[in-house]
């Protein structure tokens with residue numbers, strides 16, 4: 001159940017009540033692909049750095065260790081010891097980006113596992129069954145992620161099929177949620193808007209899926225190679241056709257600046273691998289822009305990554321020490337950078353929520369962007 005608490009321009013401050021607790025939005029979901037945040041980060045760490053939602057990947061968990069094993073264990077929450085909300089993606093994105101030799105039909109997609117070459121078939125029903133076995137809080141609909149760029153004809157056919165697949169996802173989820181041995185009988189379903197950079201296809205599709213009364217709506221197929229300006233334009237045009245009284249999720253986005261701009265266009269759910277991936281390479285976010293801790297100038301720097309930051313890295317360690325750890329390939333170096341970056345993102349979301357509540361979001365966004373551009 002989603003409650004729109006306040007609007008500031010188009011920016012939404014909301015609250016999604018789930019069976020695993022309340023999600024305050026705008027929210028940044030922390031990406032734990034294979035049921036773990038890369039960088040040796042535990043669920044205890046996540047609780048310390050203010051994580052609200054953990055995101056896991058259906059495709060990866062289906063391939064290894066297998067969703068049936070996780071169901072038998074008691075579900076993903078129990079398996080990874082995380083009692084707050086989990087969102088699982090549908091597997092669609094991985095099927096279209098990682099898997100080899102795929103073949104798309106009306107029923108679904110046949111492909112080979114990227115790990116052992118094993119033949120796998122996934123369609124809307126299979127994706128819902130896997131996500132039901134995992135027992136996530138929010139399941140994503142199975143969609144096609146069209147290539148970028150794609151022709152108009154390809155895109156229209158693809159989006160029409162994605163709409164038909166969404167009907168099947170909804171039907172299958174209703175069936176699974178009513179089974180006696182289901183892990184999470186209250187599993188929510190988010191639909192996904194596609195259409196690439198064809199705004200009229202996007203708008204028509206947004207109208208179609210909005211009529212299906214789902215728990216939330218995502219925009220997929222963005223940040224796949226188009227310019228930031230094109231992405232913002234699509235958000236300007238499409239978001240108004242998605243229901244305001246439901247969560248609006250921009251998948252796989254992005255930089256702090258992308259998030260600040262997208263919140264201003266009505267988006268309130270985000271996920272991205274940038275903070276973890278950058279952290280693993282010693283690139284850390286601050287309010288004065290990104291630092292590369294491998295840089296020689298930090299060799300004797302006694303300061304934390306960011307003055308005043310309350311994350312586990314900044315409370316205890318200097319840039320000089322973390323730089324040494326990274327250079328020596330000590331896992332702790334990578335871990336501290338990832339913890340700082342996720343804390344930076346999670347804390348920015350707290351500031352965003354406060355700014356919307358105070359009605360000064362535009363001013364906050366301007367100051368934050370100016371600071372980070374230094």
Ligand SMILES: [Zn+2]
Nearest residue numbers: 309311314340
């Ligand atoms: Zn920090």
